[in-house]
Amino acid sequence: MAKSVGIKNADYRLDVLKTDKRKMEIGMIARPLEWAGWPAARDFLEPALQRSDESWADILPELEDGQLQLWAVLQPDSGLKKRDILYAAAVTRIVASREGEIAEIYLVGGRDFEFWLSDLSETIARSAQEIGCIAVRAYGRTGWRRPLAKLGWREKTVAYEKALKEK
Numbered sequence: 001m002a003k004s005v006g007i008k009n010a011d012y013r014l015d016v017l018k019t020d021k022r023k024m025e026i027g028m029i030a031r032p033l034e035w036a037g038w039p040a041a042r043d044f045l046e047p048a049l050q051r052s053d054e055s056w057a058d059i060l061p062e063l064e065d066g067q068l069q070l071w072a073v074l075q076p077d078s079g080l081k082k083r084d085i086l087y088a089a090a091v092t093r094i095v096a097s098r099e100g101e102i103a104e105i106y107l108v109g110g111r112d113f114e115f116w117l118s119d120l121s122e123t124i125a126r127s128a129q130e131i132g133c134i135a136v137r138a139y140g141r142t143g144w145r146r147p148l149a150k151l152g153w154r155e156k157t158v159a160y161e162k163a164l165k166e167k
Contacts, residue, residue, distance in 0.1 A: 023075060023076060024073055024074065024075055024087065024115065024116050024119060025073075025074045025075075025076055025084075026071065026072070026073050026074075026116065026119055026120050026123045027071065027072065027123070028069050028070065028071050028127070029041075029070045029071070029072055032063050032069075032070035033060065033063060033064055035070075037072060037074075037084075037086050038070075040086045040089075041070060041072060041086065041089035042056075042089075044086070044088060044089045044109035044110050044111075045089050045090075045091060045107045045108075045109045046109070047109055048107040048108060048109050048140070049107055051141060052106075052107070052139075059091070059107075062093075063091070067093060068091050068092065068093050068106070069091065069092045069093070070089060070090075070091055071089065071090040071091070071092065071120065071123075071124065072086060072088070072089055073086070073087045073088040073089070073090075073110060073116040073119075073120055074086055074087065075087060086110075087110050087111060087112060087115065087116055088108065088109065088110020088111070088113065088116055088120065089107075089108070089109060089110060090105055090107060090108040090109075090120060090124070091105075091106045091107040091108075092104060092105050092106060092124060093106055094128075094131075094133065095137075097134075097135075099134055099135075100132070100133070100134035100135075101131075101132060101133045101134065102128075102133055102134060102135045102136070102137050103124060103125075103127075103128035103133045103135075103136045103137070104136075104137045104138070104139065105124060105136065105137070105138040105139070105140075106139060107139075108120075108138070108140065113147065114147075117147055117148075117151070118151055121136075121148075121151050121153075124136060137156070138153065
């Protein structure tokens, strides 16, 4: 069972807000590496990063300068402690294609995805459309195939890799 991560809700600003039935807030974090929730977000993203060809050394400078965007899925706490619970994090980037710019969901991780996946997908798509993107693309393990298909995503390509042994 994943532990709840409490984050002071004065430590971030959500640029795009979407609230669902469970009162989840989904948005882009303005200064991700300064955000108090960054360590927990990084922990959620670590398994996805391990499957990629990059490392934190590659990603951190791009998060710092805004080439990559950090998204958070939070459940707000209106109690006395004023600590929000982080459910998920995602990293996006904008890439050029022949047809136009595409928003890529490059890394995503979290817990209880059935409560937030649809809203995160919609929120990122709406934000991408507002800045002129023609599509949203996501990378992930095969386990995402079914949940994403239910949300209207289609598999476009599959990557294969063969390790080469040193001689």
